[in-house]
Amino acid sequence: xxxxxxxxxxxxxxxxxxxxxxxxxxxxxxxxxxxxxxxxxxxxxxxxxxxxxxxxxxxxxxxxxxxxxxxxxxxxxxxxxxxxxxxxxxxxxxxxxxxxxxxxxxxxxxxxxxxxxxxxxxxxxxxxxxxxxxxxxxxxxxxxxxxxxxxxxxxxxxxxxxxxxxxxxxxxxxxxxxxxxxxxxxxxxxxxxxxxxxxxxxxxxxxxxxxxxxxxxxxxxxxxxxxxxxxxxxxxxxxxxxxxxxxxxxxxxxxxxxxxxxxxxxxxxxxxxxxxxxxxxxxxxxxxxxxxxxxxxxxxxxxxxxxxxxxxxxxxxxxxxxxxxxxxxxxxxxxxxxxxxxxxxxxxxxxxxxxxxxxxxxxxxxxxxxxxxxxxxxxxxxxxxxxxxxxxxxxxxxxxxxxxxxxxxxxxxxxxxxxxxxxxxxxxxxxxxxxxxxxxxxxxxxxxxxxxxxxxxxxxxxxx
Amino acid sequence: xxxxxxxxxxxxxxxxxxxxxxxxxxxxxxxxxxxxxxxxxxxxxxxxxxxxxxxxxxxxxxxxxxxxxxxxxxxxxxxxxxxxxxxxxxxxxxxxxxxxxxxxxxxxxxxxxxxxxxxxxxxxxxxxxxxxxxxxxxxxxxxxxxxxxxxxxxxxxxxxxxxxxxxxxxxxxxxxxxxxxxxxxxxxxxxxxxxxxxxxxxxxxxxxxxxxxxxxxxxxxxxxxxxxxxxxxxxxxxxxxxxxxxxxxxxxxxxxxxxxxxxxxxxxxxxxxxxxxxxxxxxxx
Numbered sequence: 077x078x079x080x081x082x083x084x085x086x087x088x089x090x091x092x093x094x095x096x097x098x099x100x101x102x103x104x105x106x107x108x109x110x111x112x113x114x115x116x117x118x119x120x121x122x123x124x125x126x127x128x129x130x131x132x133x134x135x136x137x138x139x140x141x142x143x144x145x146x147x148x149x150x151x152x153x154x155x156x157x158x159x160x161x162x163x164x165x166x167x168x169x170x171x172x173x174x175x176x177x178x179x180x181x182x183x184x185x186x187x188x189x190x191x192x193x194x195x196x197x198x199x200x201x202x203x204x205x206x207x208x209x210x211x212x213x214x215x216x217x218x219x220x221x222x223x224x225x226x227x228x229x230x231x232x233x234x235x236x237x238x239x240x241x242x243x244x245x246x247x248x249x250x251x252x253x254x255x256x257x258x259x260x261x262x263x264x265x266x267x268x269x270x271x272x273x274x275x276x277x278x279x280x281x282x283x284x285x286x287x288x289x290x291x292x293x294x295x296x297x298x299x300x301x302x303x304x305x306x307x308x309x310x311x312x313x314x315x316x317x318x319x320x321x322x323x324x325x326x327x328x329x330x331x332x333x334x335x336x337x338x339x340x341x342x343x344x345x346x347x348x349x350x351x352x353x354x355x356x357x358x359x360x361x362x363x364x365x366x367x368x369x370x371x372x373x374x375x376x377x378x379x380x381x382x383x384x385x386x387x388x389x390x391x392x393x394x395x396x397x398x399x400x401x402x403x404x405x406x407x408x409x410x411x412x413x414x415x416x417x418x419x420x421x422x423x424x425x426x427x428x429x430x431x432x433x434x435x436x437x438x439x440x441x442x443x444x445x446x447x448x449x450x451x452x453x454x455x456x457x458x459x460x461x462x463x464x465x466x467x468x469x470x471x472x473x474x475x476x477x478x479x480x481x482x483x484x485x486x487x488x489x490x491x492x493x494x495x496x497x498x499x500x501x502x503x504x505x506x507x508x509x510x511x512x513x514x515x516x517x518x519x520x521x522x523x524x525x526x527x528x529x530x531x532x533x534x535x536x537x538x539x540x
Numbered sequence: 541x542x543x544x545x546x547x548x549x550x551x552x553x554x555x556x557x558x559x560x561x562x563x564x565x566x567x568x569x570x571x572x573x574x575x576x577x578x579x580x581x582x583x584x585x586x587x588x589x590x591x592x593x594x595x596x597x598x599x600x601x602x603x604x605x606x607x608x609x610x611x612x613x614x615x616x617x618x619x620x621x622x623x624x625x626x627x628x629x630x631x632x633x634x635x636x637x638x639x640x641x642x643x644x645x646x647x648x649x650x651x652x653x654x655x656x657x658x659x660x661x662x663x664x665x666x667x668x669x670x671x672x673x674x675x676x677x678x679x680x681x682x683x684x685x686x687x688x689x690x691x692x693x694x695x696x697x698x699x700x701x702x703x704x705x706x707x708x709x710x711x712x713x714x715x716x717x718x719x720x721x722x723x724x725x726x727x728x729x730x731x732x733x734x735x736x737x738x739x740x741x742x743x744x745x746x747x748x749x750x751x752x753x754x755x756x757x758x759x760x761x762x763x764x765x766x767x768x769x770x771x772x773x774x775x776x777x778x779x780x781x782x783x784x785x786x787x788x789x790x791x792x793x794x795x796x797x798x799x800x801x802x803x804x805x806x807x808x809x810x811x812x813x814x815x816x817x818x819x820x821x822x823x824x825x
Contacts, residue, residue, distance in 0.1 A: 226807060241806040243822050268815045284770060284814055309752070311590055311815055328586040328752065328816055353586075355593045371589055374607030376579060378616070380702050384639060387620040389613045391579050393605040424600045440600050442575075467571075467600060481571070509570065509598070 107188065108134070114216040115141040117255070125193050130183055132193035135165065142203060142219035153185075154192055156203070159221045163202045165192060172202050206537055218537065222256040223249050225539040227269060228527045230514035231293070232276035236527065237261070238539055239269065248279075253518070253529045256538035262291065262298060273319035274515070278338070280322055282310050288322065290338055304341030317361035317430070325368075330354045333366060333403070347403050349413060354401070358471075360432025364406040365453070367428040367435035369398040370415075398423045400435055402453050416451045427471035429493050436476060438466050448478055448491070460491055461498055473515025477501075479508060488519065502533065573601035574795030580614020580627030581704050582731050583750050584784045587651060587803075588627060590812045595802045602795045610730075611704030615642040615787045624796045626787035629653060629704020630711075633787070637710050638701065646791055650803045651784040652819035654751035655708050656760035656768040658739050663746070665689040667762035673713055676746060679720035684744060696726045697738045697747035705732065708782040709748040713763060752817040774823045783821065 108123040111133070120141045123134035135154065139146060144158040153166035164173040167187035172179045179202055183195040196215065200207045206218045225238035228251075236251040238258065245265030249258040262270075267289070270279040279291045281300075286307040289300040311330050314323045320339065326332040329352035336343050346366065353371045360366075374396050378389040397420045403413040417423065422440040429436070432453070439449045445465035450458045464480035464487065476491040485505035491498050501519075510522040519530045520538075528535035578588050585608040592604040614626025619642055630636050631647045657673060659665060665688055668676070675681035676694055685691045698719055699706040710716065720726055729735045732753050739747050740757040751768055754760045760768050763780055772778035786800055802808055809820035 241810050243806065243810075245810055266814070269811055282815055284817070286815075286817065309816055311812065330586075353589055355590075369593075371593075371606075373585060373589070374577075374579065374605050376607045376609035376613060378609050378613045378702075380610075380700060384612060384616065387616040389579075389609070389616045389620065389622070391577065391605075391607055391617060391622050393577065393607070396605045396607075397603075422596065422600070422603050424596050438600060440596075440603070442573075442603065446600060468597070 108191075113138075113141075114214065116219055117216070123191065123193075125186065125188055127183065127186055127193070130195055132183065132186055132195055133199065135185070135192040135194050135199070138194075138196075138199050138217075139203075142205065142217070144203070158203050158219075161204065165194065165202070167192060170198075172198075174202055174204075218256070220256050221258075222538065222540045223251065223258045224525075225249070225251070225527055228512055228520065228522065228539065229270075229272055230512060230517040230520070231272055233517050235276075236512075236520065236529075236538065237270060237272055237279070238527070251527075251538055253520070253538060254531070254536065256536070258539075261293075262300070264300070267300075271313045271315060271322075273315045274317055275319040278319060280313050280315070280338075282313065286310055288313070288324075288336060288341075302341075303338055304336055304343060306336075306341075306343055312355065312357050314357050314359050316359065316363050318363075321363065323357060323359050323363070323366075325354055325357055333357065333368075335363075346405055347411060347413060349411060351401075351413070355398075356426035358426055358428035358435065360428060361430040362406075362432065364404060365428070365432025366403040366405065366413075367416075367426060367432075368401055368403075369423055369426055370401050371398045372396050397421065400426065400437065400451055402435070404432075404453070414453070414455075416453070416455050417457070425469045427469075427476070429471075430474070434493075436460065436469065436471060438469050438478075445481075448476070458496075460496060461489060464489070468510060470511060470513055472513035472517065472519075475513070477511045477513045477519055479511050488521075504535070570599045571601055572599045572795055572798055575603045576605070576625065576796050576799055577617075577623045578604065578606040578625040578627055578786075579617040579623040580608060580625075580787075581611040581629050581784065582608040583611075583629060583653060583705060584608070584627040584651070587784070587813060587816055587818060590816060591799070591803045591808055594808065594812060595799055598802070599795070599798060602799070604799065610700070610702040611707070612639060612702035615645055618642070618645060618787050618789050621789075624788065624792075625800070628785050628787055629782055630707050631783070631785055636707050637716055638707065642787065645787045645789060648786045648788065648792075648800050648804070649783045649821045650786050650800070651813060652773065652781060652821055652824055653708070653784050654768055654770065654773045654778065654781040654819065655705060655712070655748055656751045656754055656780070657709075657713060657746065657748050657763060658754060658758045658760050659747075660739055660743055660745045661757055661759050662743050663689060663759065665761060666759070667765055669764055670713065670715055673763065674715065674717040677714055677719050678717060679723055679726070682725065692744045693725050695742050695745040696720060696723075697735060697742065697745050698726065698728050699735060699748075700728050700730050704782075704784075705735075705748065705750060709780065712780040712782065713748065770819055773819060781819075784818070 108125050110121045111124045122137040144156045147155045156163040165185050170181040170184040181198040186193040208216045226241040227239040229237045231237045238249045238251045240247045247263045248261040251258045266284040267281045272279045277294050291300050309328045310324045312325045322336045326334045331352045333347040354368045356369045358367045374391050374393040382388040400416045401413045423437040426437045434450045434452045440446045448461035448466045467479045469478040474493050478489045479486040482503050486508045487503045488501040506523045508523050512520040521528050527539040588606045611628040614628040615632040617623035618626040632642045633647045635641045672687045735749050766778045773781045
């Protein structure tokens with residue numbers, strides 16, 4: 077602890093007439109009782125007083141448990157330093173300052189025997205924390221600093237990879253899925269989205285030049301390594317199940333499916349059928365079966381010899397809906413992919429079963445509820461979820477997790493691929509935009525841009 | 541300041557999970573719906589289709605159709621009412637060489653597109669001045685020896701009228717000077733792909749192309765001694781670049797606005813747009 081910080085705590089202790097010892101050992105002030113709270117999953121004892129019908133709590137006890145440092149100024153009251161913010165409070169006043177910005181407290185701060193007492197809601201608001209109350213009324217405060225994530229993916233069963241986008245590029249963090257604690261992984265201005273290997277030990281990205289870099293996440297010092305000098309455009313990277321290769325779509329039109337060995341950077345073409353605008357590449361675990369969509373641009377007729385003002389241009393968008401294609405690299409020696417679908421529904425969130433037997437997608441038709449559909453390599457189409465409006469779906473190992481429309485939010489549905497069994501996991505209120513899952517991980521949800529991890533039915537907020 | 545006082549949030553079969561404060565009950569994943577038709581620049585089509593794929597994951601109820609037949613057909617389609625968005629390599633709400641402005645249309649910047657003067661790999665010239673480019677593309681300079689190369693006739697490859705790449709190259713590389721339009725050493729091509737093929741396979745050819753389409757089988761030459769690189773575009777030393785635009789009939793609303801917002805978002809600009817080797821619009825501040 078720095079000398080300055082020690083002085084701050086000592087000054088507060090002197091001003092409040094108590095020691096700087098931990099909250100659990102704090103002696104109750106006269107007229108104060110001691111209540112139990114949870115802060116950062118640790119049980120603490122907090123002094124509390126009653127101000128009318130409102131319970132107020134010791135600022136020092138709460139702040140110390142949260143990790144705040146305090147400075148006392150006779151004129152300026154108490155300033156708490158927490159998560160790079162200065163929170164200024166005054167006895168007898170409900171006007172607080174957070175980094176100089178005014179904040180109206182619900183209750184005026186009370187000073188009893190030199191100790192400041194605040195309402196729990198004011199403490200949470202002023203310090204920028206989250207507080208939760210379970211069904212039994214037990215209060216938990218989460219004071220662990222969290223990062224904002226613009227994009228989130230599972231790294232392994234205990235950690236998430238959170239990407240924060242900036243004007244210059246991106247910063248990636250590893251986030252503890254149980255606490256939200258985070259550490260910076262890489263700050264790369266020219267890195268595309270990181271794609272995590274299935275074994276969680278490596279991540280790949282392309283830079284502005286199209287070069288593929290791999291980061292060994294098992295190393296203490298992370299150094300991105302260019303694994304090939306190939307600078308072709310690579311719109312999508314997909315790791316092989318054994319984490320030894322990266323499949324990718326190649327070219328600005330995503331015309332080619334190619335494979336790059338991570339060990340030596342050697343590139344081989346899987347499919348080069350001159351069919352443009354492939355997307356949503358999904359690969360079977362054995363690396364031989366490929367599902368993807370192909371989008372055909374509309375057909376335009378325009379006579380360049382006519383005056384521009386005549387607008388002699390026509391567009392025919394017939395047949396421009398994406399279709400699912402299948403390619404079996406082990407069986408099709410003639411190199412031809414098979415078009416599995418032909419209907420005019422939109423096909424979103426394409427994924428494939430690990431054994432390559434089926435592709436799954438959300439089928440969207442105008443003015444109708446969307447459904448989760450499976451299409452087999454033999455073109456057999458099955459509705460997996462046909463009685464709900466499916467908003468999003470993601471494959472995680474042998475399961476599919478889908479968000480479906482519900483009255484006040486979304487219902488979370490789990491599909492077991494082996495049996496086709498569909499089960500409701502529950503509902504989440506709020507603006508739920510995404511379910512994030514991977515093989516062997518819990519589910520996580522993006523709710524109002526924050527990420528919540530589902531630990532046995534309780535959602536733990538891990539990013540802000 | 542937003543208060544952060546939440547009740548316990550749980551996943552519950554009874555849909556009883558409640559939250560207030562930062563978590564609103566404003567609804568679920570996006571139910572925005574609608575159909576968007578986009579037409580115009582072939583250079584911007586890969587970007588548009590990539591963005592459409594990503595946008596539909598955020599807004600699965602929105603359907604998007606995209607096509608390309610050259611920049612000029614973008615604002616024409618919007619004016620005719622057969623497209624919601626016209627993709628074009630220049631600001632079509634203003635006059636440019638060869639094209640009058642499209643009155644009332646609103647231009648939305650979506651990408652920065654560098655353009656390069658390119659020559660067949662056998663051409664022994666690595667740099668040209670604006671004056672030399674004007675001479676070559678107007679047909680006044682016809683032999684490579686006149687600009688420091690070997691004694692060989694120059695083959696000029698031009699994009700057809702209506703190309704956004706052509707408009708930008710004329711404005712930025714030729715300072716507005718006119719192209720030659722005919723001759724035994726002159727040819728016109730209809731697309732970036734055709735230009736690429738022509739330059740790669742035609743000895744002594746010169747043309748121009750989006751920087752992203754420059755291949756190892758051709759040579760991008762310096763202009764006024766500045767190499768056509770992303771870094772030189774961003775630092776302001778390389779002048780031959782332009783913005784890619786989405787044109788709309790008026791200020792967009794609904795799904796069209798949401799799509800344009802997505803293409804202009806940090807997520808797309810610093811993500812897939814860079815993967816496709818375009819330069820984010822924010823880089824040019």
